[in-house]
Amino acid sequence: MTAAWESGVDRDDELDRDDERVARAAWSRLAEPGDLAARELVEAEGAVAALAKVRAGRGEGRWQARLPDLDPAQDLATLRRLDGRLLIPDDEEWPVGLAGLGLEAPFCLWVRGPLSLRPATHRAAAIVGSRASTPYGERIATDLADGCAARGITVVSGAAYGIDGAAHRGALAAGGSTIAVLACGVERPYPRGHEQLINRIAQEGAVVSEIPPGSSPTRWRFIERNRLIAALSRATVVVEAAHRSGAMGTAARADKLSLPVAAVPGPVTSPSSYGCHRLLRNGAICVTSADELAEICGPIGEYLAEELPIPGRVQDGLDPRDLRVFDALPLRTGAGLLSLTKTAGLEAESVLASLGRLELRRLALREGGGWRRAPSRGG
Secondary structure (H helix, E strand, O other): OOHHHHHOOOHHHHHHHHHHHHHHHHHHHHOOOOOHHHHHHHHHHOHHHHHHHHHOOOOOHHHHOOHHHOOHHHHHHHHHHOOOEEEOOOOOOOOHHHHHHHHHOOOOEEEEOOOOHHHHOOOEEEEEOOOOOOHHHHHHHHHHHHHHHHOOOEEEEOOOOOHHHHHHHHHHHOOOOEEEEOOOOOOOOOOHHHHHHHHHHHHHOEEEEOOOOOOOOOHHHHHHHHHHHHHOOOEEEEOOOOOOOHHHHHHHHHHHOOOOEEEOOOOOOOHHHHHHHHHHHOOOEEOOOHHHHHHHHOOOOOOOOOOOOOOOOOOOOOOHHHHHHHHHOOOOOOEOHHHHHHHHOOOHHHHHHHHHHHHHOOOEEEEOOEEEEOHHHOO
């Protein structure tokens, strides 16, 4: 803790305009993510005055218990050694989407990486899903992230095993932007098996957390982390999710923020897609390609998914009577007029007229005393 915080001497000289930044850094350690009482106090008093009140013994007991270990200057020094930065709501880089969280917004963001968050989140998609993913899910997540990169859309995820990791890798491999939101300090890659991946994101994208360096991941922090993933994105797509999955929590947060929620359908027999199918039944947008994802996470009308052409059939556009005769034509051996009349259920004159038109379109072939379908145009 700095001398200014310990002795109260000339704080204006010691901290100057950084008082707010240091106070918010302190609050990020004092209060757990989602602590509405702390947010309400800071909102009412300001971060500096609210912190002074707690230091004077007038705060909640849970905050008082953490005061002895409070050292925001040390936390900020650790961040500087990582070439990181602390963002607060007054900064130009502060993501606009966080305003939608209201009192659930973080006090600050601890950030590593060159990616500027405000412009990066202007067009961003959260791609999330199960840790216990399948090869199908990982392929889809990679393809979606690759497609986002091609369109200048930032991929936001949680750096977990499975779908999250596939999404980050897909974006990086395509030279796109990606943001990893952690439930621990930005200097503590978690899970450990993704240390190399997270360090690469810190070099090329952005690694973000609302809690200070040295903080460990906890179940509660993972749950609260989901709201940041949703708020930093224009839309959330769940690629795979089992019956109980953190990705479903991210989808719920996005829905609460009135942001589009999408899901990728999977095999109906796959437990890994149960959550996705539940989302789809409850009104989530069905996404099967990067085109469709881009359409919902960009500004209205900027990305329009192309409709895939429906393969045509040789009989498309036929008059109903001609179609009945065409359906009556055998594939191999020619059929006589009487047989075709019975099968098509039409008068002989009408069948003959249809056969003439079908022959002109090269759909019917005269063979001996009968007719059959033309082999090269079989429908």
